[in-house]
Amino acid sequence: MQLPLPSALAYYNANSPLGTNTNEVLEYDSSAPFLDLFKTSLPFREAIPYLTKGQVQYDRFGWPTSIAPGGQVGTRLINKLPANTIPRGYYTVLYEGQGKIEYGLDASLVEAQPGRDIIKIDPGIDNEYSVKLEIKATNPNNYIRNIHVIPQGGICASNPFQRVNGASQCARGDFLDFERHHEKIIFNPDYLKFMKDYKVVRFMNMSGITRNPIQRWSDRTLVEQATWGGAEGVRGAPLEVMVELANRLHADAWFTIPHAADNDFVRRYAEYIRTNLDPDLKVYLEYSNETWNGIFSQHAYMKQGGKQLGLDPVDYVAGYKYYSLRSVEIFNIFEQVFGGKQRLVRLMAGLNGNPGMTATMLSFRDAYKQTDAFAVAPYVFGDINELRRASSVNDIFRAMQNKTAHHSLPKVLEAVRKQADVTRQFGVDLIAYEGGQHLIDDKTKSDDQHPNKLFYAANRHPEMAKIYKQLLDGWRQAGGKMFVHFSSPRTYNRFGSKGTKEYITQADKEAPKHLALTRFIGDNPCWWPSCSSSTVARVQKPRALSTAELSRLTGDVPKPLPNSQEEKDGTDIVGNIPQLDPINDSLTKPPLPATANPPLVNTDPQTIPMLAPLRSQAILVSQNNPPQEKYVFGNKALVAQARDRMNPLKDASAYQLRKVITGRVEDSRDLAAVWQASWDSQRLYLRIAVADDQMKLDSSKMWDDDSLEIFLDADASQLPQYDGRNDLHLFYRWQDRQLSFGKNSAPAKVNFRSQYLEGRYILDLAIAWDSLRISPRPGHRIGLDLQVNDDDDGGLRDGKLAWFSRADDVWHDPSLMGEAVLE
Structure with a gap:
């Protein structure tokens, strides 16, 4: 796809303080972004x-x-x-x-x-x-x-912003005719000419992520698809095309990750951008779009996720916190892929008129420490009833300037100043993901119904340019930085007059909003550090705000920040979290030989809380009476936070091993097993209980005897090979006094205790998070699988049970593990 540009053209927008939003890929998009008309056609x-x-x-x-x-x-x-x-x-x-x-x-x-x-x-x-x-x-x-x-026609390769009729118009002899080179040219020259003024291109609409349920990388839009257009939730241009557009324009790229995308999708998305985006360009990174907005399905997804993880008793606040949590997870994946954060603008987005939402998202689990910017959408319109009473264009502009009306220009700028106060306290930039006029009456049923015609006339009136100038000047004065206008040219109708022009080739003199934007670009070269640089300028993050300070900013009722000392002082839960002694490091860092690692001898079993006698615990179940298993998002087990220092697994869900992945297991009387887990700030606790009618211990290989295998991918990286950092493979044979690491396993700090009675054995583990390089928090995902080997008659293994995997390959491929989520 590469079509190189001369530097004079490529850096045209280097100092522009404005960006623009793309439009949806539709057959009626008057920005006409693609040369091939079929790419926007209806499927x-x-x-x-x-x-x-x-x-x-x-x-x-x-x-x-x-x-x-x-x-x-x-x-x-x-x-x-x-x-x-x-x-x-x-x-x-x-x-x-x-x-x-x-x-x-x-x-x-x-x-x-x-x-x-x-x-x-x-x-x-x-x-x-x-x-x-x-x-x-x-x-x-x-x-x-x-x-x-x-x-x-065609273009001169040295100037892709201009259509030409033939080779005679290309002085350098670099004519590319559209018919022969359309797959290389890709973009409508008129579209590139319009877009080249903007420093940032937000691809939210072009990527089609709104209400899009996509989860897996294999379901993404492909370049080869017949059309990239269609219905909401289906349409969207391929990532390859968006990256190429940013490269052609030399514009920083703003990518929006679909709300349900899994970690593999996010990682592959990041890998493609890292490999193919011009290294001189920054990446604005946003999780979904307007997750606070109840009209979108992603809003319900956030609330569901927040409620399932128990992040807050108020469902919409739980949604804010889930959005914050998942945003940071996505930031971390991109940082891993990019090998740092130099080019990343990690941002969250919220409602301009709700600084309390901003504070909640940034403060939750100290998310602001891993966030560079908070984005809002300063849209101007006014009181809808006043707009409906308008009988002239002048009435429309009076309503937009009414100092007492919500969403009027004065009120919008007042809200911007409050947002700037909040973001300044958290040490993040204030930017605009969208903005401009927003004259819409969603009660109208036709394009001609009042007041729609007045809205169109106002958008075509020179006075609208003055509104835009005041908005942009006020934005800068309040401390705002990059402002991404909404949107590229689009026709006016009852759903709004959002386009800076009504169609891509409209004359500038007929488009007052476009004139206002381009004049602002010319008069206001970007005023903040690193605007034209390929790296992001960052300031040192401030200390965490106190509850009183947050309440003064937002006007909310004071509420302690999660994990803050104020919260700990106000609850009796903290005193019940286990406080265990440090583990001897010399026991937990075995070498990594070609065969199974030497055993891990447990000299400090007191680090495992005392267990009740086995006879008193109904820990095993039959397949006809399964335990109450709790899952989130369909297939991820929930790991509860430990609340009882003497019994960290109290009230933890139990999960049964049901899959026979090799050999034969007759029934639950032959072999049955369950596992439980919990966590605190220091350790992950695991319990695996096994009932076996025949127990053997006579082989040189652990997996040929009755034994357990525990698999853990502590950062859910889902790589196809063990990473040597925090991917674990542990062995335990019944009646052993030791654990062993598998040959592919990373080392870790692990303490354990085992019990055996009447054909049942139970193993308890405490795995130190710091040895896994993990700082646990609610919402953190881990890869996990538990497997039990069965030997009924001596010699070789007879069968094997697993919790999640369907084949006996996890020992060399950790991507086959299941997942669990800390709650």
């Missing part, structure tokens, strides 16, 4: 029942492989785009395969050859572009696919 599947009809089969990229008799597939290639958004005239349609394609609405066929059609696109009397493409028939053995719709 064939979504065109039912008007353009797609009958029985249709598709390949994995969305191309129809077969169409039943009487059926067809179709798409809206573009829809209701203002005239001049794209050039009127001739377009080349390239495709592979055999079949029949027809065109309609504002497109007509001019010339047809196998694999290449010429169509004419003209907006017609309504002065809007709408084009449909229909596949009437396709050959299942060579189906129509890889359709591209490309304009005539």
Whole structure:
């Protein structure tokens, strides 16, 4: 994809203090970002029942492989785009395969050859572009696919911001025609020309993450997909394309991570950016979008996560805290991948008018110490009832300036100043993830309904430029830094007039908001350290604020910060957390030979709290009477915080081992096992209890006798090989007086106690967090699996039970472990 730019063009935006948001990938996006019109088209599947009809089969990229008799597939290639958004005239349609394609609405066929059609696109009397493409028939053995719709002309490689008609216009002889080079050019030159003024590009909309349930890397949008457009939760441009756009513009890239993305997704996302983004560019890193906003599904996801982890009794506050917790986890993954934080702007985002939300997110578990910026959205409109009563454009502007109305310009800037006070106390920058005017009446049902026409007129009026100038000047004066406007050109309708222009090629003189933004860029080169640098300037973090200080900032009822001394002084729980003696380090750092490590002798069993006699504990269950297992997000076990110093596993959930991963286990009378876990600030506690009808201890290899294997990935890194840092593999045979580390295991501080009685044995472990290089906190994830080897007749192993894994491969591949979450 690489298309190098000359330095004079690449650094055009080096000192710009403004960024811009991208738009959703849709067939009616008037920013027209891509050269190939098909990439924003409606997916064939979504065109039912008007353009797609009958029985249709598709390949994995969305191309129809077969169409039943009487059926067809179709798409809206573009829809209701203002005239001049794209050039009127001739377009080349390239495709592979055999079949029949027809065109309609504002497109007509001019010339047809196998694999290449010429169509004419003209907006017609309504002065809007709408084009449909229909596949009437396709050959299942060579189906129509890889359709591209490309304009005539090209660019000079040395200036990708300008369309040219032919090679004669390229003085350097570097003409690239669109038809032959569209896969390299990728972007509409008019789009690049508009975007080049901005220092930051926020890809939230282009990536399609809002209400997007994506979890796994394998489900991401691919470059090869037929279209990147479609419905919410499905659409989105590939990461490869967004990174390339940032490189072409030499603009810092703002990426928004989907709310349900797992750690593997986040890590691979980070790895691609690290490898492919220009190293001179910064990465703005945000977890999801407006998780505080109840209209989005990610808001419910945050509340659910916070409630399941017990982060706060108030559900929406629990949601704020879960957002904070997961944000820091994502920051940490990116830092690991990037080998540091020099290029990372780690940010959280909240509501401009709610400084209490800001304080909650930044203070939870001291998240501010790992956060560089807090982002808000200073949107200006005014009281909606006053706006509805407006009878002129002047009335609209009076409402926007009304000092007593919520969301008016004076009130918005007052809220910005309060936010700046809060962020300053936490030592983080205040930035804007979105902002601008927000004239919308969500009660209207049509574009023409009052007051929508007045809203459009106000956005086209020179007075709007003055509103923008006052907003941006006030933002700077309050202490705000990077301001990312919302949004790229888009048409005005009842859902808002958000675009800085109404379409990508609109004349500047017709777009007062665009003029205000570009003038501000010219008059206000960025005023904060590191704006034009590839590294982030950071200040030393302040001490944690006291409850009284936080309450003065936010106006909230004082509430102790989690883990603060104030909280400890006000609760009797802290006195019940085990305070165990230090473990002898000489016992916990065995060498790592090619075979199993030497045994770990436990000389300090008193570091394990006393256990009740086995006879009094109903610790084992049958498969017909399973324990009350507690999971979060479907398949992650919950590990409770220890509350009783004499019994840290009190009230801990029990989990049964059910999977036979090798050999044979007859039934629960042959072999049954459960495990429990808890944690405190010093240790992870594990208990594994086994019932076995036949016990053998006669082999040279531990796994051929009745024994336990404990697997732990302390940072849930999910790597395919043991990392030598905190991935553990422990062995214990019944009646042994020692533990052993597996040959792939890292060392760790581990104390243990075992008991044996009447065909049952139980092992308790206390694993020191500091030896795992982990500072535990609620929400922290660990990889975990527990396995039991069974030998009923001596000699080789007869069978093996596991809690999570489905194959006996965890000993060399820790990515196969299950997961547990500290609560």
